[in-house]
Amino acid sequence: MSAAKEILERLAGCPLPEWHLVEPSLRRKTLESGETLFLSGMACPYVYFVETGIIKMIYETCDGDAWVKAFAAEDRFFTSLAALLPGGVTSFSAVAACPASVESLPYHLLDQLGDKHPQWQRALRKGFELYGFRKEARERDLLTLSAEERYQRFIEEYPHIAERVTDRDIAGYVRVTPVALSRIKARIKLRQMEEKDAS
Amino acid sequence: MSAAKEILERLAGCPLPEWHLVEPSLRRKTLESGETLFLSGMACPYVYFVETGIIKMIYETCDGDAWVKAFAAEDRFFTSLAALLPGGVTSFSAVAACPASVESLPYHLLDQLGDKHPQWQRALRKGFELYGFRKEARERDLLTLSAEERYQRFIEEYPHIAERVTDRDIAGYVRVTPVALSRIKARIKLRQMEEKDAS
DNA sequence: ACCGCTCATTAACTCAGGTTAACTCTGACC
DNA sequence: GGTCAGAGTTAACCTGAGTTAATGAGCGGT
Known part of the structure; x- marks a missing residue:
């Protein structure tokens, strides 16, 4: 059982049809502590699923500081929204905060399945909803x-x-x-x- | 032509079918400067569309400070994500920063139309996407x-x-x-x- | 014209956080 | 065992922001 499947079906709240279609595109990558998953400013239209370990998402400023946008630990998904838009690029870097292994799926595939099956559509909507929800909490903490x-x-x-x-x-x-x-x-x-x- | 229709069709990128179904639920409210649209902690499963004026969304802390989460001016939509979830309540207050008029639609109606028509689904997805995108930018500014x-x-x-x-x-x-x-x-x-x- | 109100500005004081640098501890590697 | 690098702590100094309070400008109401 892949981490991606588990996470997506938890979002959907039900089994997802045609999983065999995503299987061939599923990539697994293991990272040592400090290793970079992707850099800011790259084309990177993927959704990532953390199997083990912790990934930190960081904004790097021009004077060399690195601020941590968020951590993603086991059973979390993450992505750069900006990079999912057509022609978009990532707005932050993703780096392993300890030894980690992650799976990735191309977003266009999820998008297609969303158009085909309401269960997939639901998983994606819930995903965006959860993402927005977490950002809202983070924003509130930073403000108040x-x-x-x-x-x-x-x-x-x-x-x-x-x-x-x-x-x-x-x-x-x-x-x-x-x-x-x-x-x-x-x-x-x-x-x-x-x-x-x-x- | 209502502000809501204009904004939603811009999101969808095409005309929206069955607009007559939303018409009866569309409410318009005019606010004086400083008047409250909704308070934090209320049930409020609506999406708002700004026709004229500016609405500020604020977090109030227990020691009386009020921090501005965001402004919404003409032709913007906004909502409290937390309040859209079943049983959820708003996580911030919305107050007119100058004389304003807004329209509102119950979210469950948009949700239903999303299930019926791909054009509506698209508008909602784009809406969430845009929302996440803006939150991401705000988070980055606060961090860096x-x-x-x-x-x-x-x-x-x-x-x-x-x-x-x-x-x-x-x-x-x-x-x-x-x-x-x-x-x-x-x-x-x-x-x-x-x-x-x-x- | 006057009052009272809110908002913006300025000054004085305090304090939290940034900067730099020294020091310790730990673990990896030779 | 010795060495080196990185992480965490502590101290000294500086800067920027919060707090309080006083002042002035603008505005609506009487």
């Missing part, structure tokens, strides 16, 4: 939370990711420098000690 | 740009909005306080003066 709150929320919400990636990458996600993250962690620890002493 | 850069980009990208809303709202969008925005503007003006003097 302080750096410290973003860090706290991240380790609460994604503990299984937090313990497997470097603090450097967590800092990139929280949108602070590694030095600042270290200070934030020290501040939190200090407060916890004080609370213990008080009680 | 400084406050000053976000301000500059905003007035370059949306000059027709920038000149019609208060600096207070622009500050909320740029994610700084009005005081900080005023300083940023002063800084930019100062630099422009210096450049003129030098040349």
